[in-house]
Amino acid sequence: MAVINVSLVDGRPGELYSLFDWLQRADELRGRIRTKLRQPGPHETGGVVEMLSVALGSGGAATVLAGSLATWLQTRRARISVEFVTGESGETVRKVEVDAGNPAATELLLRGVLDAGEEAR
Numbered sequence: 001m002a003v004i005n006v007s008l009v010d011g012r013p014g015e016l017y018s019l020f021d022w023l024q025r026a027d028e029l030r031g032r033i034r035t036k037l038r039q040p041g042p043h044e045t046g047g048v049v050e051m052l053s054v055a056l057g058s059g060g061a062a063t064v065l066a067g068s069l070a071t072w073l074q075t076r077r078a079r080i081s082v083e084f085v086t087g088e089s090g091e092t093v094r095k096v097e098v099d100a101g102n103p104a105a106t107e108l109l110l111r112g113v114l115d116a117g118e119e120a121r
Contacts, residue, residue: 003056006051006081007050011079015076016049018076018090019052032054036051059097065110067110073099081095
């Protein structure tokens with residue numbers, strides 16, 4: 001099974017929580033999203049979400065993810081990194097950084113990355 005890792009390049013730290021909530025609304029993605037925490041710093045009380053990890057299977061989840069990410073970015077000033085990782089080897093197949101500058105181009109780019117990653121599996 002392939003995995004898509006989504007991390008925040010710049011933006012407010014709470015943006016990943018917002019994205020997590022947003023992605024959970026899509027039926028095709030619900031239950032496939034996990035948060036990955038980084039270790040807390042010396043003056044922090046708990047871990048901070050560093051990355052969202054989305055497990056892809058059959059049924060169009062990659063297409064839904066691309067559209068959902070592009071739509072979410074339209075309402076934010078965040079920049080995210082999207083990484084396609086193969087399940088068998090854990091190797092990164094494709095990685096791209098996107099922002100809300102051009103929503104149509106963002107969705108096309110994300111779909112291209114996800115499609116290319118699926119072909120490499």
